[in-house]
Amino acid sequence: DIQMTQSPSSLSASVGDRVTITCRASQSINNYLNWYQQKPGKAPQLLIYAASSLQSGVPSRFSGSGSGTFFTLTISSLQVEDFATYFCQQSYRAPRTFGQGSKVEIK
């Protein structure tokens, strides 16, 4: 199975901060990388697909980059509604494994 490792597992940030979360794959997955946001008690929502494509309706402050084994999710200016947990997921090969999650908390 392809292992996905996110960093950091949690971080504290302030409104307006630039936040970057990284995701590493245990082998090359080209650009088969998706990012999801999950708020407490809610289902995950797709943010970014194919490493850098913004899902419809997602604010442009979210962006993704990377290919191969290293990927990043960046929030350019953190908003109150962005405090949540973020998961990366590879869709290159079954099983479609997720990273362990990165929780963004209010400083």
Added chain:
Amino acid sequence: EVQLVESGGTLVQPGGSLRLSCGASGFTFSSHSMNWVRQAPGKGLEWISYISSTTATVYYADSVKGRFTISRDNAKNSVYLQMNSLRVEDTAVYYCARDAMTTIPRFDSWGQGTLVTVSS
């Protein structure tokens, strides 16, 4: 509007069985592959099963292989997860998730989840 609604979650004893359902609306269900993803309390996301639009292809995570069976009824716009030989570690919220119809698979719509608790 795309909607996915899971049902069937409940408290069940270890070794028991349960069938989850996910009803879909707002899109052409028969054109999309579907998945089940679970999340144990306070833990991350775990993909557990996939079924293609025509049911020709199914996949399972090793953790549920041989115990869980995914199926679908395109006439009823529904996907199911039959869970047998349940274990305490199967306790989780179970989500159904739709695959987008593209070359890069992704879960573009999710249900609200249904809670399965395995406990004596």
